[in-house]
Amino acid sequence: MTDEDIWTERVAARYDESSAAMFAPEVLGPAVDFLAARAEGGRALELAVGTGRVALPLAARGVPVAGIERSAPMAARLAAKPGADRVPVTIGDMTTATAPGPGPFRLVYLVFNGITNLLTQDAQVACFENAARHLGPGGAFVCEVFVPQLRRLPPGEVALPFDVSEAHLGFDRYDVAEQRLVSHHYTVEPDGSVSTGRSPHRYVWPAELDLMARIAGMRPAERWADFAGAPFTAESTSHVSVWRTPA
Incomplete structure (x- = not known):
């Protein structure tokens, strides 16, 4: 099963409706607040930007946002939405593609379990390395991902x-x-x-992600249970983690 088999026109047409719970203000609001704070006034890059659920409200907050998206049907849904002109999107693989725009980014982020869509450890490491290539000194890479149950x-x-x-x-x-x-x-x-x-997904543990970050030249900086800042514990079913490049 490939990305082209999963993120089809049929799936893209219904994605926002089928993911309606992720658009709820109590879910989306804390995510945008969290990411805007880590952007620290700089540019942000969303890997697997999809239909723009996070990128568009983040751009509306005044954060310059670009995206990388492998699925052309998903990107087309984003492009048809109001405000899409503020979110330039590169069609390509988030492990290798280069985002548009001048200079490095202050923030790269990957939400809603996106890292698990990469089905090998090598691909997940390559994603971290690509995130690090896009970041300037002291930049942040943020991932939201489930904890395997x-x-x-x-x-x-x-x-x-x-x-x-x-x-x-x-x-x-x-x-x-x-x-x-x-x-x-x-x-x-x-x-x-x-x-x-x-x-299909390749599930990955928090400690394994920390090692991937170190391979890419980044270091762990924060880990929370969610975007609202709940403490991460042994009972957490998900985490939002932040790694940073050297300052």
Whole structure:
């Protein structure tokens, strides 16, 4: 399964609707506040910018934002939105593509589990290295990513539900040996039909991400449970981490 198989025109057309919870003010507001503070008045680059859920409100806050996006259908959805002229987008792989604009960025960020869409450790390391190449001295790389829930996986079992409701069933099927999972989605449509979808991920631990950052020449600076600044603990199901280039 490739990116072209997942981030199709069909998926792009429904992405904002299917991710409506991520657009809620109580979710999006803290994310924009957090990223604007780490931009420190400089330019920001979003890897896997998608349809602009974060980039557009961040740009509206006065932060100059550019994006890198591999899926042309997703980028086209962004381009059709008000304010898109303030967010130049490069179509390319976030492990290698170079963003437009003069000079280095103060902030590079990758949200909503984007790092796990890279399905090998080498690709994830390359993403960190590309982020570091775009940053100036003391710049920040921010990732929002889930913590693998292997403690919830009973011995001999491979699947865990993450959403069970009248309109949606979602579960992850783990391959522990390969450090992979596939998210499965079954959604009841307004006409009563059921649509299906799945996406592969390489799950990654916080400590492994710290090592990737060190390989790329960055150092850990912050780790929170969420963009609102809740403390990260052993019970946290996600984290927002910040690494910085040398000043």
